[in-house]
Amino acid sequence: MAQSDPLCAGNRVPETATGALILASGDVIWGRGFGAEGHAVGEVCFNTSMTGYQEVMTDPSYAGQIVTFTFPHIGNVGVNEEDVEADTPHALGCIVREDVTAPSNFRSVGRFDEWLKDNGRIGLAGIDTRALTRRIREQGAPNAVIAHNAQGRFDIDALVAAARGWSGLEGLDLAKDVTREETDGWNGGPWQLGVGYGQGVGEGPHVVAIDYGTKKNILRRLVNAGARVTVVPATASYDEIMALKPDGVFLSNGPGDPAATGSYAIPVIRQLLDAQMPIFGICLGHQLLGLAAGAKTAKMFQGHRGANHPVKRLSDGRVEITAMNHGFAVDADSLPEGVKATHVSLFDGTLCGLELTGRRAFGVQYHPEASPGPMDSDYLFQSFVRGLA
Numbered sequence: 266m267a268q269s270d271p272l273c274a275g276n277r278v279p280e281t282a283t284g285a286l287i288l289a290s291g292d293v294i295w296g297r298g299f300g301a302e303g304h305a306v307g308e309v310c311f312n313t314s315m316t317g318y319q320e321v322m323t324d325p326s327y328a329g330q331i332v333t334f335t336f337p338h339i340g341n342v343g344v345n346e347e348d349v350e351a352d353t354p355h356a357l358g359c360i361v362r363e364d365v366t367a368p369s370n371f372r373s374v375g376r377f378d379e380w381l382k383d384n385g386r387i388g389l390a391g392i393d394t395r396a397l398t399r400r401i402r403e404q405g406a407p408n409a410v411i412a413h414n415a416q417g418r419f420d421i422d423a424l425v426a427a428a429r430g431w432s433g434l435e436g437l438d439l440a441k442d443v444t445r446e447e448t449d450g451w452n453g454g455p456w457q458l459g460v461g462y463g464q465g466v467g468e469g470p471h472v473v474a475i476d477y478g479t480k481k482n483i484l485r486r487l488v489n490a491g492a493r494v495t496v497v498p499a500t501a502s503y504d505e506i507m508a509l510k511p512d513g514v515f516l517s518n519g520p521g522d523p524a525a526t527g528s529y530a531i532p533v534i535r536q537l538l539d540a541q542m543p544i545f546g547i548c549l550g551h552q553l554l555g556l557a558a559g560a561k562t563a564k565m566f567q568g569h570r571g572a573n574h575p576v577k578r579l580s581d582g583r584v585e586i587t588a589m590n591h592g593f594a595v596d597a598d599s600l601p602e603g604v605k606a607t608h609v610s611l612f613d614g615t616l617c618g619l620e621l622t623g624r625r626a627f628g629v630q631y632h633p634e635a636s637p638g639p640m641d642s643d644y645l646f647q648s649f650v651r652g653l654a
């Protein structure tokens with residue numbers, strides 16, 4: 266990028282800079298650091314959601330990524346104890362336009378910047394996030410280092426080398442880093458629009474959810490749809506899953522490259538399919554179901570992250586406005602016989618849903634649990650759980 270580009274002021278540290286995004290290209294975008302000090306290397310993506318920054322930061326699917334928020338005011342409703350998709354943030358850091366202000370919300374229990382600091386996550390403010398987003402759209406998601414030093418001391422050469430030395434998300438199994446170690450009964454209850462968070466275990470058909478990095482709201486929505494949920498580690502074997510006597514198996518969302526996680530997930534999913542087990546997959550889970558059925562996945566030049574992505578349901582042409590967060594996708598041209606496309610993105614035509622014909626196994630690339638986002642696709646939880654009864 267030329268030095269005249271308004272995003273980059275060159276490699277000399279400007280006087281006011283306490284934070285920076287150092288791209289693998291060598292370009293440096295200066296700003297003001299907040300949250301934890303230090304640096305982290307990952308892929309820079311952007312998310313267009315206007316609300317839900319705490320859900321985004323805690324979504325385990327963001328492991329290995331630095332999130333640019335296109336909405337300019339991030340942090341102004343603080344943090345609370347409920348709107349979390351995992352107990353700690355998983356995104357490596359965030360890039361925002363405006364400085365974080367004092368929280369103004371009746372549910373707030375603290376400041377966003379302090380929460381990031383307490384959890385070892387870095388923030389970078391004062392960035393022209395529109396220009397950065399345009400750059401990502403045109404050139405693809407770059408590998409980069411996000412850095413924060415209150416004294417404004419940065420060893421740029423070392424940080425460029427760190428960005429260049431990182432292998433990137435392709436080929437990376439991150440599910441093993443974010444999954445749980447033990448099998449747990451989910452007792453975090455349901456969540457309902459207008460009612461809020463509940464408690465409890467749920468009754469009804471038993472769903473075993475394989476945790477590749479699950480968002481809590483998926484488990485809440487399964488309970489809401491009438492399921493009792495048990496969550497198992499990503500590496501659980503077929504025998505371990507079957508010993509729990511599931512009525513259906515859920516394949517969760519998660520970070521990293523589905524093909525890499527597939528090395529241990531695919532054989533288990535194939536055994537479950539052979540046993541005629543009903544299966545529902547979301548995002549990474551959908552990609553793994555596609556791989557297990559013989560399709561291929563690929564990294565997208567342009568990922569989808571936001572809360573207003575239109576998707577067409579092919580069975581009846583209905584359009585669902587969906588939440589999305591993915592940088593890989595199942596290749597629609599690779600679907601083998603017996604696998605049918607069910608949903609397609611109206612932004613770029615990429616495959617957004619599939620089902621295995623003659624079996625009760627389906628997946629969607631998008632997030633029916635929203636969190637943040639619209640609830641148009643919540644019927645998928647209902648139809649999965651109803652089908653198990």
Ligand SMILES: NC(=O)CC[C@H](N)C(=O)O
Nearest residue numbers: 326518519548549592593
């Ligand atoms: N939210 C997810 O499950 C993401 C899946 C996968 N890691 C991707 O980026 O496409």
